[in-house]
Amino acid sequence: MKKILTLLLLGVTFSASAQTARDDIKANPFLAGSNYVDYDRQLPDFAYTKAPKGYVPFYFTHYGRHGSRWLIGKDDYNRVIRPLQKGRNQGKLTAEGERILRLLEEFNKTTDKRLGDLTTVGERQHHGIGRRIAQHFPEIFLTKNVAIDARSTVVNRCILSMVAECEELMAANPTARIHNDVSEALQYYLNKDWEGKVKESSRHEDRRRISEFNNRNTHPERLMKVLFNDQQWAADSIHRHTLMRQLFEMVINMQSHDNAPIDLINIFTPEERYDQWRINNVGWYVRYANSPMTDNNMPFSQYNLLTNIIQTADTCVALGKPQATMRFGHEVCVMPLACLMELGDCNASIENIDELDLHWQNYKIFPMGCNIQLIFYKPKKGTGDILVKALLNEREMTLPVQSTATPYYYKWTDVRQYWTNKLNQFNAK
Secondary structure (H helix, E strand, O other): OOOHHHHHHHOOOOOOOOOOOHHHHHOOOHHHHHHOHHHHOOOOOOOOOOOOOOOOEEEEEEEEEOOOOOOOOOOOHHHHHHHHHHHHHOOEHHHHHHHHHHHHHHHHHHHHOOOOOOHHHHHHHHHHHHHHHHHHHHHHHHOOOOEEEEEEOOOHHHHHHHHHHHHHHHHHHHOEEEEEOOHHHHHHHHHOEEEOOOOOOOOOHHHHHHHHHHHHOOOOHHHHHHHHHHHHHHHHHHOOHHHHHHHHHHHHHHOOOOOOOOOHHHHOOHHHHHHHHHHHHHHHHHOOOOOOOHHHOOOHHHHHHHHHHHHHHHHHHHHHOEEEEEEOHHHHHHHHHHHHHHHOOOOOOOOHHOOOOOHHHHHHHOOOOOOOEEEEEEOOOOOOOOOOEEEOOOOOEEEOOOOOOOOOOHHHHHHHHHHHHHHHHHHHO
């Protein structure tokens, strides 16, 4: 609790005194999608704090998630459609249930051999991100013959996301020298836990608390009346809680597609959408964030990734010339990395999961296309401290050390020392 209060006093970006998650999701229902949120449905105004006088950006380093995609699991679509088809075959669907099933069956045809693939929405997200990177930091990306090293995990959607951003960087600067790399040799830091030493350590009692939380926040009765005309049959024949959660997942990810039945989100009430988001918010928090239920260890799953960011920055900062390092991977890396780096209050440690939604919201961290950017600045003339600024999804973030007189700008030596000490302390354990 002391840490949370400290974060709030520092004026971090996310705070309980700001608009609540309930307000956010009421105003923008798509935010209830957690990791399925379309990046372009949550874009902020890009009002950046000017660099200290005499400083210019010269090095850009980043880790970004792939863009919007089809669902991944081979049964993610059919497991929703099957119980509805069962109801239709036995004459138990309402007229609305029939309509919903027809829409889902029609959409399901487009998923054949597409599971996990990048969608056109996802590609568009990365074109936008790449275009804005060049616009925001022309001192780096418009430099003649600038070297850009871009690496991706071996997953197709990540590779295509990398390609989309690099196309925009090349369009902005045809002289850019872009090196792309994809290899299993890079997986150890782009998409892998630290040598298996960090594992989910949720205890039996904690798992019971989470299960009870999920059940308390799943109320399928109204939705079942929308879908089925025989409630006794539905109770006896359908796993109602499971159907509600799985239908919500399928429907909320319609925002990942062009020309999908996106209005199906309205079969859930605002309260139901909020409840389903709370369930997913807790699940992601416990598995990937700084949760006491997992002994506050999960951020350290990105030990290798943060180490790579620091070591690569050491090399590039020493060279002192404009260049960029870009990495493309997954939300299961972005979220714990944001916590490990202590961006804003991403790393908040909340014991009471019933109050988690008041203090920590996953949709602010890992929408589709989410990204962490570090921009390094040096004096335009002469010598001086190297400064660094952090962006999460293109929003300025506080870092866990004292800033310079200019908010959001920090001495790299201070940030580097803090992160290195943190990694060393964990390693010693």
